[in-house]
Amino acid sequence: MPSRIPFPFRHPLPGSPNFNFHFHPNLRPRVVRPQTSSFASSSSSSSSLSASASSASSARAPPRPPRSRLFVWARRGVVLGLLGTGAYLYDRQFNASAITRSLRTGYIGILCTIDYKINFNPRNADKIEALHERVARRLKWVIDTNQGLYLKLGQALGLQAALLPKPYREAFQHVFDRAPAVDYAEVEGRKNERAHPIPKVFLQDLGLNPHDLFESFSHEPLASASIAQVHKAVLSPRKGGEGETGKVVAVKVQKPAIRKQMEWDLFSYRTLMWLTEKLFDMPMYFVADYVSSQMRLETSFTNEARNARRCAELLAQTPELRDDVYVPRVYGEDEGCKESDRVMVMEWIDGCRLNDQKAIEGMGLNLREVMDLAISTISAMTFSWGFVHCDPHPGNILVRKHPTKRGRPQIVLIDHGLYITLPQKFREEYCTLWRSLFVLDVPTIESIARKWGIALDANMFASAILLRPFQVRKNRQQKEEKPELSQYEQQVELKRRMKTMLENEQLIPRELIFLTRCQRMMQANNQLLGSPSSRVNLTAKWAAIGYTGTLTGSRSLHVVGMRTWLRDHWDAMIFRLTLAIIDLAFWATRIKQLL
Known part of the structure; x- marks a missing residue:
């Protein structure tokens, strides 16, 4: 108008x-x-x-023309860019990049999910290998970039290399190598340096710097892992001349960023588990809270010192191992060393990694004896102690010449942050399960599987526990020859079996998650050295010891009565006889391979 x-x-x-x-x-x-x-x-x-x-x-003058949409969006973009840059700089300088790491993880998680959703189908069956390569490359990038607790995820994937497609085996071969270390200034701290964004560990936890506690302290760490790094030091004389002086020790110092990054990293982990369950219809989230609580304990060095001392006490009660397995001494207040959640002082031990075949053979040690000790130690923890070191990767088990037995090996257990305590009922069921597998007690095997909410037939359940194909019940009906499945069909079938197995996830003992992981680590360690040991047989022998209650007394004569006690020992004798026969088969196979 x-x-x-x-x-x-x-x-x-x-x-x-x-x-x-x-x-x-x-x-x-x-x-x-x-x-x-x-x-x-x-x-x-x-x-x-x-x-x-x-x-x-x-009155006739037209109204002021509105600004163009391009100008409005440009202005909004500038404002958002400034806000984003400020948030990024704050997160990097004052929050150890915790939020940035989570966003990076979310981006990669969404990208991999979309890739699988679009390309994992029968039409792209010939491109499944390329899909795995892309996903493995992205996961490797986010783990290498984020470091910290993400290295634990990389180690878990690396240990499952034999069960994963080839691209994953190639992508995670490096995860057990030395992790990046932090600068010495982050460890020591300076009282007059207030502007540094990350608190210094020694100054914040102990109110001192290393040279106030030790005669000497190496500025460069001699070892660096995902959570902490180790410096070599020499103890200072205590006041009054008491205590050890001149003793070489290892000082384990937590990386300063871990405390700020931990909860964000665990939140990212739980989120990814939840999304995996919702998007791929796989029950995964039920373990998230349990795993998160265990990971929090792993970052507490006070808890680790307590675990190390208890492990040493239990070793002293185990005649089969106490001379051949060693736990370094942890120094506490009694030795003039302050303790905290992020600083721990322990005895320095020289040794090589469990998977360093060249160094082991260079010391003139037998590979089979070394692996037998390592497998027996973890088995004793599982079946006899009920107190299990759940991170026995090659870097946490050192090998050295035995200090008193010439030509014999001694293994040294370090990094005692991740332990689980097995409930008595579960441990008895687990011992019974291993015994039943070797005496082919199918009803007992199926009964335990039902109790644990695992919906598998006896053969599949046995194979999952032993981590190798195992048949406890032969099918009487002649199986029809089936055509060979494609790679896509094989993975779809694997998903179906996994979903079936985890159908009643609420009944599955959470401890079984870590025990299976632990068994897989020992299997991988054995394979890295050429499988010199009969892992399954050694584990089963310790299951027999645990079943009779050597340390716990749970199935001793005065507890179960004469009849049950005699039946247990009869079963144990049959059990050991079965293992002896399997041992003969193992050595026959080894000789055949050598010839």
């Missing part, structure tokens, strides 16, 4: 001069008096007309 009517209406009124009525849609009628001949009147009228014209002109 125009701003005003384009022409005036002239209405002659009787008995009065002509008046011009100018109408405007938003204004009342304005009366304009007729012009006179006088100069003043003309001037006044001219001024009035000028004002009227000016007013009309301003």
Whole structure:
């Protein structure tokens, strides 16, 4: 609609001069008096007309044009960019990049999920290998970039290499190598340095720097892992001349960023487990809270010191192992060393990693004896102690010459942060399960599987426990020859079996998650050295010891009675006889391989 009517209406009124009525849609009628001949009147009228014209002109002026959408979006982009940059800098300087790491993980998780959703189908069956390569490469990138607790995920994937497609085996071969270390300034701290964004570990936890506690302290760490790094030091004399002096020790110092990153990393882990369950219809989230609580304990060095001392006590009660397995001494307040959740002082031990075949053979040690000790130790923890070291990767088991037995090996257990305690009922069922597998007690095997909510037939359940194909029940019906499945069909079938097995996840003992992981680690360690040991047989022998209750007394004579006690020992004898036969088969296979 125009701003005003384009022409005036002239209405002659009787008995009065002509008046011009100018109408405007938003204004009342304005009366304009007729012009006179006088100069003043003309001037006044001219001024009035000028004002009227000016007013009309301003009324007719178009409104200010709106700013273009491009300008609005550009301005919003600049504001958001400034806010994002500020948040990133704050997160990097004051929050150890915890949020940035989580966003990076979320991006990779979403990218891999979309990739699998779109490309994992029968139409792309010939491109499954390329899909695995892309996903493995992305996972490797996020683990290498984030470091910290993400290295634990990489180690878990690396240990499952034999069960995963080939691209994953190639991507995670490096995860047990030395992790990046932090600068010495992050360890020691300086009281006059207030501007540094990350708190210094020694200064914050102990109120001292290393040279206040030790005669010497190496600035460069001699070992670095996902959570902490180890410095070599020499104990200082205590006041009054008491205690050890000149003793070489290992000082384990937690990396400063771990405390800030931990909860964000665990949140990312739980989120990914939840999304995996929802998007791929696989029950995964039921273990998330249990795993998160165990990981929190692993970052507490006070808890680790307590675990190390208890492990040493249990070793002293185990005659088969106490001379051949060693736990380094942990120094506490009694030895003049302060303890905290992020600093721990322990005895320094020289040794090589469990998977360093060249170094082991260079010391003149037998690979089979080394692996037998390692497998027996973890088996004793599982079946006899009920107190299990759940992170026995090659870097946490050192090998050295035995200090008193010439030509014999001694293994040294370090990094005692991740332990689980097995409930008595579960441990008895687990011992019974291993015994039943070797005496082919199918009803007992199936009964335990039902108790644990695992919906598998006896053969599949046995294979899952032993981590190798195992048949406890032969199918009487002749199986029809089936066509060979494609890679896509094999993985779909594996998913179906996994989903079936985890159908009743609420009944599955959470401890079984870590025990299976632990068994897989020992299997991988054995394979790295060429499988010199009969892992399954050694584990089963310790299951027999645990079943009779050597340390716990749970199935001793005065507890179970004469009849049950005799039956247990009869079963144990049959059990050991079965293992002896399997041992002969194992050595026959080894000789055949050598020939």
